Amino acid sequence: MEAAVILSLREQEYLLGAIEAAVRVRDLRQFFLWTQGQLQALLPHQLMLCLQFDGSGRLTRVEPVHGGRLDAVTLRLLTDGDHGLAARLAAHCGDSERLPAISAGGRRTGDASLGRFRRELQQLGFDHLVLHGSGALAGGATAFALCGWPSAPTTRHAYFMTLLLPHLHLALLRVSAAGQSLLTPSVAAVIARPLSLRELEILGWVREGKSNFEMGLILGLSPLTVKNHLQRIYRALGVSNRTHALARCLSLQLLDAPS
Numbered sequence: 001m002e003a004a005v006i007l008s009l010r011e012q013e014y015l016l017g018a019i020e021a022a023v024r025v026r027d028l029r030q031f032f033l034w035t036q037g038q039l040q041a042l043l044p045h046q047l048m049l050c051l052q053f054d055g056s057g058r059l060t061r062v063e064p065v066h067g068g069r070l071d072a073v074t075l076r077l078l079t080d081g082d083h084g085l086a087a088r089l090a091a092h093c094g095d096s097e098r099l100p101a102i103s104a105g106g107r108r109t110g111d112a113s114l115g116r117f118r119r120e121l122q123q124l125g126f127d128h129l130v131l132h133g134s135g136a137l138a139g140g141a142t143a144f145a146l147c148g149w150p151s152a153p154t155t156r157h158a159y160f161m162t163l164l165l166p167h168l169h170l171a172l173l174r175v176s177a178a179g180q181s182l183l184t185p186s187v188a189a190v191i192a193r194p195l196s197l198r199e200l201e202i203l204g205w206v207r208e209g210k211s212n213f214e215m216g217l218i219l220g221l222s223p224l225t226v227k228n229h230l231q232r233i234y235r236a237l238g239v240s241n242r243t244h245a246l247a248r249c250l251s252l253q254l255l256d257a258p259s
Contacts, residue, residue: 005159014041015163017240022167028180031171033238036067037248042160046148047126049078049086050172051093051133053141060140062086063172063181074124085120086145092117093133093143100132100158121147128152132161134169142169195254199233202226203249206242 007015018038025031035048047070052061062079064070064086070078078085092114093099103118118129126148133143146153146161195203205215212223212230219226234240237248249255 005156011042011160014038015160017244018042018164019167021240022164022171025171026174027178028175030238031175032065033248034171035065037237037239037244039164040247041244042164043130043146043157044150045130045146047146049089049145049147050168051086051090051143051145052172052176053090053143055138055140057094057136057141059087059090061176077120077124085117089117089131089145090143092131093141099135099143100130100161102131102153102155102158103129130157130161132158132165134165142172144168193236195233195236199229199236200255202229203233203246204255206230206246207255 018034018041021034021038025034046066048065050061050063050065051059052063054060062084064075064078076084081087092101101114103114114129114131118127121127121129128147128149128151130146130149130153131143134141144161144165201219202215205218210218212226215221215226216223221229230242230245233245237245239245239248
């Protein structure tokens with residue numbers, strides 16, 4: 001019997017935030033912001049391959065979700081017909097008893113065959129892999145491969161993936177029902193509006209760990225004005241707090257962009 005996973009208070013907060021945000025996902029922009037924002041707090045990945053199947057188990061849709069733009073060669077290697085990485089991952093998902101699977105360490109690694117996928121991902125610049133899927137469903141299954149981790153994922157990440165899988169499944173189905181594609185969205189397509197120079201300046205001080213009061217002293221603003229700026233930033237980025245806003249900006253390299 002496997003040991004129970006006890007969530008810390010912070011992990012409980014992150015999980016609740018991710019679930020609450022998932023309920024509001026209805027379109028491409030919201031899905032992208034959710035996967036690059038709240039989901040990253042528990043599952044910090046670079047690339048997500050979303051796989052969708054019909055009622056007979058045939059792969060019908062592949063959507064790579066990435067914080068930047070994937071070049072044409074990488075896209076082809078990931079999504080090409082029967083030979084792309086996504087198609088072969090889909091075949092691996094045929095036996096749901098092997099899921100969730102991770103590419104490194106722990107007892108819930110699925111099986112050693114994930115190693116070959118990891119080697120391919122490394123060549124594309126995305127190390128490690130967490131794979132999970134819904135298993136066969138009458139209305140069509142889904143599966144998700146989270147690639148490109150800052151460090152090796154663990155059985156704890158596999159557990160988080162299990163908890164969030166139903167929300168990933170339903171969110172992808174809602175986006176699909178809207179007839180939208182997630183392929184290579186640009187920054188302009190996935191944030192409500194461009195951030196102003198003042199807003200980017202405030203986010204820069206958030207990155208330095210400054211409080212609203214400290215930012216007010218530095219910028220000559222009241223703490224309330226700083227708070228109002230932050231609320232507008234959250235709405236523009238589709239996030240709910242400064243941690244997620246900072247993660248969102250870093251994933252899109254907004255704070256590194258020239259003025």
